[in-house]
Amino acid sequence: MPPDRIEHDLLGDRTLPGAAYYGVHTLRATENFPITGTPISIYPDLICALACVKHAAALANLELGLLPKPKAEAIVKACEEIGAGALANEFIVDVIQGGAGTSTNMNANEVIANRGLEILGYAKGEYRHLHPIDDVNMSQSTNDVYPTSIKVALTFGIRRLAAQMGYLREAFEAKAVEFADVLKMGRTQLQDAVPMTLGQEFSTYAVMLGEDEARLQEAAALVREINLGATAIGTGINAEPGYAALVCRRLSEVAGMELVTAPNLIEATQDAGSFVQLSGVLKRIAVKLSKVCNDLRLLSSGPRAGFGEINLPAVQAGSSIMPGKVNPVIPEVVNQIAFEVIGNDITVSFAAEGGQLQLNAFEPVIAHSLFKSISHLAAGCRVLADRCVKGITANREYLKSTVDRSIGLVTALNPILGYANASEVAREALETGARVADIVLARGLMTKAQLDEVLRPEVLTGTHHAPFRKKNLE
Secondary structure, eight states: OOOOEEEEETTEEEEEOTTOSSOHHHHHHHHHOOSSSOBGGGOHHHHHHHHHHHHHHHHHHHHTTOSOHHHHHHHHHHHHHHHTTTTGGGOOSBSSOSSTTHHHHHHHHHHHHHHHHHHHTOOTTOTTTSOIIIIITTTOOHHHHHHHHHHHHHHHHHHHHHHHHHHHHHHHHHHHHHTTTOEEEEEETTEEEEEEEHHHHHHHHHHHHHHHHHHHHHHHHHHTEEOTTOTTTSSOTTSOTTHHHHHHHHHHHHHTSOOEEOSOHHHHHHOOHHHHHHHHHHHHHHHHHHHHHHHHHHHTOOSSSSOOSEEOOOOSOOOSSSTTOOOOHHHHHHHHHHHHHHHHHHHHHHHHHTOBTTBOTTHHHHHHHHHHHHHHHHHHHHHHHHHTGGGOEEOHHHHHHHHHHOTTHHHHHHHHHOHHHHHHHHHHHHHHOOOHHHHHHHTTSSOHHHHHHHTOHHHHTTSSOOSOOHHHHO
8 A cells, every 4th residue: 555645735734545546625525524424426427427527628728728738638538537437436525515516526636636647657646747726627616517517417317317217108108008908997086987998097107207208308408508617606717718618519529418508607607497497307207106106006906905906016025914915015115216306306496596696505415416316216217117017917807897887887878868867877876786787778768789889998988989969869
């Protein structure tokens, strides 16, 4: 192990482990913010994004003649390694920190500088040859590096979330096709309403997800507007004219995404609106996913003393005391993800509102909340598709029997019998338990042929217009 080294900052000297790639600023941050015990390395997207930003800045500064080529190449090489996953355990500052992300930025500057020094043939800490601030942080400020890195990282995560949402949507679409011929009773306010197919029910879940995929892409477009080049407050102080546009182009190339420079960098440096928008969309996704999971738990409840309409795949034993019990654990875990995302949205809202004047100091907790929401939703979509939706089966005969004995069939006869007659049929069915069809025939209100025609599944489920109306029987 190399001997310990001493580094200096404006507060004095500190001793660091000789093998450490982080420096004195990072060390002080770990002492100041022992909050969650979770380092920023838990979010590889953020570390990769920080490396992309520093990589792009080095290229821009080289192109502008501000950074010597050997230094730029060392920074670029170090960033490429870090972006590929190297030195992740050197990013040790807490995910929640004061200072508007300065500790995260300095952690990145120091790790990149010390790895760059090795590439150049120097020892860690020999900053006269490659400095964390003068060179790695050239033309930058935490106030443009940190939010830009968050946005790049969020874009990485949004891509994965969108892919998993599409995967889950396709699973529901497949079930909609499989259950297209399964007749059942629809319900409003948990009471029998009118017939539908189980396929129609599952198709709505697919449509809901598709709508949210579109909303997610809209939010993603806002996130790709960055303030890199704004430096401290948006005036671009200490950055060359043309740097902002140049570094945006280089970052787009390095990160593999289309980024745009905000038209007003002062506004963009203080405004967290795109984060609020994204968080709201994530909450929308969570709320609707949770509603779907509530339906799946309800429809599969029982299986004998509940609805029992569908069967969720059994993935584990459900009880330590009740033999044979199997619980809907996959929908339950997705419900809990939704609850967390809703809470994260409240955190983002308060943090965005709490910004003051030219900077929002609370972006660390915004980032932490959004990264959790995105990663957990993506995992939840995948698990729900693979461990639940794909294995769902329908209790076909039972569903058919519920339609046969439901008074909801009376609604389909309203246009033919008239509301008064239909109400009398419904009342008798409720009182006697007799089938609606049998009562209609016994009262001579329709012939069997007419009744059979009206009660065809395609008529009951809206895929074919009813063949009769009251005037046809008069």
